[in-house]
Each structure stands twice: as C-alpha cells, then as structure tokens.
Amino acid sequence: MASIESTTRSAPLRLEATSLCKAFGGLQVTRDVSLALPAGARTALIGPNGAGKTTLVNLLGGVLRASAGNVRLDGEDVSEWNPAQRARSGIVRTFQINRVFKELSVHDNVRCAVLHRHGLARRVWLSRAQRAQVDAEVDEALGSLRIQGQARRITGQMALGEQRLVEIALALAMKPRVLLLDEPAAGVPESESGRILEAVERLPGDLAVLLIEHDMDLVFRFARDIVVMVQGAVFARGTPAEIAANEAVREIYFGRSGHAGGH
C-alpha cells in the first residue's frame, strides 16, 4: 500500500501513525494505514461512508487500540496511552456526533476544557488570577467561534448546529498540538460552517490538523494535503490539485456521488 509520504515538508513530525490495522472480529476496518502529520499540517481525510475514517480518528485519539502498528506523538510511542493521556499530551479530537455537556451552560462547557488543560479541574479553590486566566481563555475560545453571546445558555437547549460550535469550542479551548476534527461541519447550517473554518484558520500555524469532512468545498478550502481512504485503506494521497486530477479517485469517490464540482 501507499506508504510513501507525499508531505515532503521539512517541518518536524507531530503525529505519525505507522501501519495501523484494526479488526472487529473478522471485519478488517483499518488496513495498514500510515499517516504523518507534520507541525502545521492541514490534512483532510476523505472517503466514502464506511471507509474507516472515524475508526482511524478513534485509533489516533486512543478510544480504540490498534491491532497492529503504532502511533507516535513527537517521536514518542503513545500507542498504549488511553484517550485522557493522549489529550493531556496534546492530541485533541472532536466527535462526529455532539458530545457536549448538555445540562451545563456554554460557558461551563468550555470552562471544563480550560480547567482540564491547566490541570485545575480537581481544584476546590482557584486564586483570583487563576480564575481570571480561565475566564479569559473561555471567552477567547467562544469568541473565536463568535458564540460569546450564548455563553450563559444551557447547551442542551440550543439548536444542534449551535451545539456543534460548542463541541468545536471545547477542542479549541484545549489548545491542542494535534487536532482531529471529525466532520466538524456536520449538522451546521451552511451559513455558519464558515465560522468553523475561520476558527481553524486562526489556529496557531504549527498546530497539526486532520479534518474529516464530506463537504468538498470545505475540504478544498482548508486542506494542503488530502488523504483518500477506501475500504479501510489509503487509496490515494496528494495535494488538492493532485487529488482533484486523479482519475481513479474521481471514479471511485467523486464520480459516483457527483461531489466533484462542489456544492
């Protein structure tokens, strides 16, 4: 399979997955997938439904353990780490289906993330300076998605598209080193999906981002590299121009679903 890396940049490798395999019983859902995200990567992962994209995110984020292969963060093998350990070391993900704390306010949702990032989540008391710092970072994360006006609303009472922005805000507030976005724009009205991309574009340049997305407009606006997965394996990879020009990809992926021209 394609193990030659198309990203030939000099930037240091942030996240490196080597020959990942995952099988559920007899069903092989990830086949020998290798992926390298250098610092500053803006990589999109595309492929038809059931191609194993979310499974790959689960393998990278630690929700699933690979049957074979390993995951390295800045050269360190994190394959045996659980999701919490990986999150603390900077691998942060969003979920395809919103996993926000519905009974909490938007502000408290994001505060929860900020407190965890600072290791203050189990404190009984914060100093005035700490409290101000935490609140400032909450406001910053909310502001980057332009939902600071919603801060006091109960998250579960908001429209699903708005909850989606809170989901993204949780991840941004973690100030990740590697950000795994699993269909961040799913369920967000088209008028608002731009906000997510803008927020991602404003992220620090050395952050490595892996984006799973079906919206090809978003993918081609965002990505500098595209990885195409089909049936659990990497089918093709390259720059957006290369992928758009790739006849096999057009046939297998774009051709049938008619996405090639975008929306």
Place this chain on the structure above:
Amino acid sequence: MNTLASSLAPDAPPAPAARRWRVPLLPEAFIGLIGLCAYWLFTDDVGLLTNMVIMSMLALSLNLVLGQAGIASMGQAALYGAGAYAAGLVALHASPSPLLGLGSGVLAGALVAGLSGAVLLRAHGLTLVMLTIATAQLLLELVNWRRDLTGGDDGLSGFSIDPLFGVFEFDFMGHTGFFYALAVLLLVHAALRALVDSPFGLTTRAVRLDAGRVESLGGRVYAQLLTVYVVGGAVAGAAGALSAQTTKVASLSTLDFHLSAAVLIMVVLGGTRRLTGALLGTVAYMLIHHIASGLNPHHWLLVIGVVLVAVMLVLPGGLLDAWDRLVALARRDKEARHGEH
C-alpha cells in the same frame, strides 16, 4: 437564538448567579434560622428534630454522590453505620470527647467509602447498585458477627459523651444534641456548597453527564468519582457519629438496607440537582412519616409511596422543581411589569 425566551422557559435552571458570593453564608443562615424556629415551635419534639438534622446530613452525602457525580448508590447506610460504630467504639474504649468521636466517624465513613469505592466504582449501572447494596450487607453481617466488639443486634451502648467544649452537657432531653447536630449540618452544608461551586464540582457534574467526554479532555474520571465517593463517605460518617452520640447507641439499624432506601427516597423526593433538594426531601419525608405513622402505624409507607408518585409525576426534578417554577414565575412577572414601562 432567542436568549430571552429560553431563559424564561419553565425548565430553565436559574441563571448562574455571579452575585452568589456577595452574601457568602446566606443559605446556611437561612437553614439555621429555620432550625431555630423549628426548635422554638416544637421543643417537645426535639428528638425528632435532631433526627431530621442528622438524616439531612446523610441525605446531603447521597445528594453529592448521586446528584452531582451520578453514582447510583443504595448502600449509603454502610458509610453512615461505619461512622456510628466508630464514634461509639471511640467513646467506649478511647475517649468520651464528642469532637474526637465525630472525627473518627468522619474517618471511618471516608475509609469505608475509599475501600469499597476503589472496587465498586469500576462498575456501572445496575452492577454498581448491586455492589453498593452488597457492601452495606457485608458490613452489617460483619458487625453482627463480632458481637464481642459491637454488641451485635443489641447495639453498641453504655458509653458516655463529655460535655461539648467542656461546657454544654448532653442532657437527657437532647437540647444540646440538637444544636450540636445543627451546627455540624451548617458547617457541612457550607463546605459541600463550596465544593459543588468549585472547579471540582464542575468536573464532577461533567463526569455524570458524559464521562467519556471528560476523558477526551484529559480528565481522570475514576479518580474523580472515588474522591467524590470518599467525601460523601466522610459526610455520611459524620452523620452516623452524630446519631450515635446523640442517642448514646449505635445499632444494626444504622447499617440496614431500609435506611439506604429511605435516604434514596428523600434525595429523589427533594431533587438531586442541587444540595438544597436533600434538605427539602428529608424534611418532607420525615414530616410525612411522623404524621402518617401517628395516624396509622402500619400503613405510613403507603402515604410516602403516594406522595412520591404524585411528586414525580408533577415535578420530575423533585420538590426543587416547585421552587424553581415559583422563581421563574416571579421573574416572568417582574419582566412583564418592566415591559409595561
């Protein structure tokens, strides 16, 4: 997008009050005042009032464990009984000091919670419920078995408690006991409220709502649950110690499943989402018990059952819901009047 409409919706909890800290101990002052009024009005029933205060504290511990952390426990009596027997044993063999006895009750409750929680908090759902019941039953049998130490089903008695601070004698009528228990309740309430309002409390609620999401933020879910359970154990242990000290006996009934079940009913009746619910539920439950069992000693549980069903149908969030709806109504009224100007 309509913020105003959603904040006025009947199910909207009160807006997070930033000004809550301006009067730091307002709820405790309020509870204390109610306690004093009850004392003046029902001086003859001071034993019942003391029991209410102690049960309120036990309910607070379950409210924390169940309402905040979502740990479904039906064995809170294990922690309560551990505190009661610890206080009794200390008074009998070591020291008649009331505060030392209280402290040992706190430690015993926390210890039992720590040891049992380390195992049972790895389980979830029904398994967890069963394990909490099993823990309490095991402890009950252990205490029953070592009757040389514990007095078995006769209970542990024959100890005396020194005057509080060397001044206030624990009188036969239980007046000192009432004020002692009330003071400890106010302290515990203030401490738990600070805990619930802190980052620790926020993380606890987040764990209840979605433990996996907390892990994805780097949180230590198991450690959080265990800590909350130990704090709950300490509070339940304190309540147990107070019961042993004020009644001068630690009996097997402190470890009984019936007690765990009754406390669960109190907490659910009052509402699990805020600490106040525990107090509301305890007072309501015990008042109903007191009045209904006076009318018919055999069928008072029927009344409790009917009230519980009625409350749950009308107010799914417990008696707290009634309060929240009143507040929402009052606020809407105020907004409407402002609108006219």
